[in-house]
Amino acid sequence: MNTLLKLQRLDARINACREREAEIPKQKSRFDIQRARLKAELDEREQVLQDLELEQRDCESEIELRRLQIDKYQQQLNAVRKNDEYQALLHEIDLVNKQIGVKEERILTIMIETDDATARLEEDRKRIQEETKEIDSECAVIDAELAEAVKQREILEAQRTPLVDKVGQELLSRYKRLRSRFLTGTVVVPLRDDVCTGCNMHMRPQIVIEVLQGDKIHSCQQCGRLLYHPENIEDAPEGTEEAASHLEA
Ligand SMILES: [Zn+2]
Incomplete structure (x- = not known):
């Protein structure tokens, strides 16, 4: 991720x-x-x-x-x-x-x-x-x-x-598909307070837990963006900010 x-x-x-x-x-x-x-x-x-x-x-x-x-x-x-x-x-x-x-x-x-x-x-x-x-x-x-x-x-x-090369074929093609769908926006977004920051949809607790565990990559059920938990990311603050600013734009 x-x-x-x-x-x-x-x-x-x-x-x-x-x-x-x-x-x-x-x-x-x-x-x-x-x-x-x-x-x-x-x-x-x-x-x-x-x-x-x-x-x-x-x-x-x-x-x-x-x-x-x-x-x-x-x-x-x-x-x-x-x-x-x-x-x-x-x-x-x-x-x-x-x-x-x-x-x-x-x-x-x-x-x-x-x-x-x-x-x-x-x-x-x-x-x-x-x-x-x-x-x-x-x-x-x-x-x-x-x-x-x-x-x-x-x-x-x-x-x-x-x-x-590092991302892997399956994830990469999901990423590419999403990018062609959200031409201007960010397609890998953080969960904030259990909410997808791409579309503001509340995620089910089970999904939030799994995203936090980081074992499996989940898509938002509503917008399809790939979700991650800020706590799992080394440079989360920067990434989060960027994601947020992209979504505003
Ligand atoms: Zn969403």
């Missing part, structure tokens, strides 16, 4: 390790979200620059087209004879020149905007680099924590084997 209690305690610690192992990677997903956010920020800044570049090229090719158009009008000017046609062409040329002026102004604005956007991109790049470094180091801490948790569990699992 002593060994079984030790096994139960060890299994509780192994479970705690497993829970930590499952919990730790979840912290990392928070950083994945942050990373994605930073990348999106950078993409957005780069997109602004690309858009400006594209717009400038559009403006330049439109200016080019309009200049060609003016050349065409100039040639037509040489050919026309009538004054009103001549005036109309001059008017067209004036109009196209104005359109060119608008595009040229826009290009100047684009250049200023591009300078601003480039400066901001550089700034953001630096800041994002810093933030990413921060995230990386925090992830490294988490990885180390996880590795430590795994190591701890492996140490505990190594301690488990000799205990399992």
